[in-house]
Amino acid sequence: MGAAAATAVVAESGLNATPILKDKKKKEVEKGLKVRFLGTGAADWKGPDSRGEYRRLSSVLLDDRILIDFTPTDEDMLPAGCKPECIFYTHSHADHYNPEALLKLGVPKAYLGKTWLTKAWKTMSAAAENTGLPVPEIQPLGIGETMVLGDIAITALPANHAIDATEQALIYLIEKGPVRLIYATDTGGIMGVAARISGIDPHVKNGTPITALIMEATMGMGDEGDEDYRLFTHSSVNTVHRTVKMLLRRKRYLPQEGQYVYLTHLARTLHPTQAELDAQLPSPLKAAHDGLEVIFKA
Numbered sequence: 001m002g003a004a005a006a007t008a009v010v011a012e013s014g015l016n017a018t019p020i021l022k023d024k025k026k027k028e029v030e031k032g033l034k035v036r037f038l039g040t041g042a043a044d045w046k047g048p049d050s051r052g053e054y055r056r057l058s059s060v061l062l063d064d065r066i067l068i069d070f071t072p073t074d075e076d077m078l079p080a081g082c083k084p085e086c087i088f089y090t091h092s093h094a095d096h097y098n099p100e101a102l103l104k105l106g107v108p109k110a111y112l113g114k115t116w117l118t119k120a121w122k123t124m125s126a127a128a129e130n131t132g133l134p135v136p137e138i139q140p141l142g143i144g145e146t147m148v149l150g151d152i153a154i155t156a157l158p159a160n161h162a163i164d165a166t167e168q169a170l171i172y173l174i175e176k177g178p179v180r181l182i183y184a185t186d187t188g189g190i191m192g193v194a195a196r197i198s199g200i201d202p203h204v205k206n207g208t209p210i211t212a213l214i215m216e217a218t219m220g221m222g223d224e225g226d227e228d229y230r231l232f233t234h235s236s237v238n239t240v241h242r243t244v245k246m247l248l249r250r251k252r253y254l255p256q257e258g259q260y261v262y263l264t265h266l267a268r269t270l271h272p273t274q275a276e277l278d279a280q281l282p283s284p285l286k287a288a289h290d291g292l293e294v295i296f297k298a
């Protein structure tokens with residue numbers, strides 16, 4: 001279906017959320033939700049480094065049709081001939097938001113936080129002038145607001161991340177059939193309001209578990225990672241690990257057996273190589289890498 005057919009379901013998830021797309025046909029459920037990591041790096045990646053490692057700037061593609069964040073670095077990771085129908089932006093930092101790249105890709109609709117609607121309009125209009133390409137339709141999102149795009153529902157949750165005094169960064173709850181995935185970058189931990197809206201806050205008796213988690217681990221591993229100066233705006237490996245252990249204990253994270261929690265937005269200067277991460281990360285954490293495709297089922 002086209003992006004134009006998307007319908008807004010304002011705050012339908014609300015507090016004590018229940019899965020919106022619970023009653024999908026079995027066949028569709030079996031297909032799962034496909035996530036392709038186009039980029040898994042933080043803003044300090046500028047091409048391949050001296051170790052031969054490379055992470056593009058963080059971006060994912062859902063079911064070959066919906067983008068979350070996109071920069072020119074991610075272009076070569078798109079599947080051949082892929083024409084995404086829309087994009088959801090987490091925030092306006094340049095390692096996530098690049099209006100010219102979006103216009104060149106011809107994505108007709110962009111969803112983004114209502115707190116930076118004016119900035120988005122201005123920067124997209126400037127990009128349109130530079131490229132001679134049309135400005136996409138812009139749909140502002142408020143906290144707790146859910147967009148339904150065919151069989152996928154996406155809810156805006158608040159992130160703990162600083163841009164300026166007025167912009168509220170977003171993370172997203174993505175629901176498809178029984179699959180409930182939180183995609184959390186950029187954020188320092190999961191904010192209480194985000195936990196409450198998505199249903200994973202154990203304070204609420206009848207919550208709703210997630211079945212999958214992709215979370216940023218910008219700051220690296222160990223005490224050094226935990227004590228990094230980016231503490232107020234980003235997460236460490238330990239932040240993600242503690243979050244996952246608590247959610248598992250409280251049954252608010254119910255993954256399929258053997259499924260990893262994927263780490264993304266990894267800083268070049270704060271992480272070892274992919275091979276070292278594969279060897280060192282505690283279960284069930286796994287560093288995503290560019291081009292990785294995961295099908296989440298529940």
Ligand SMILES: [Zn+2]
Nearest residue numbers: 043093095186
């Ligand atoms: Zn970032």
Ligand SMILES: [Zn+2]
Nearest residue numbers: 091093161186
């Ligand atoms: Zn950022």
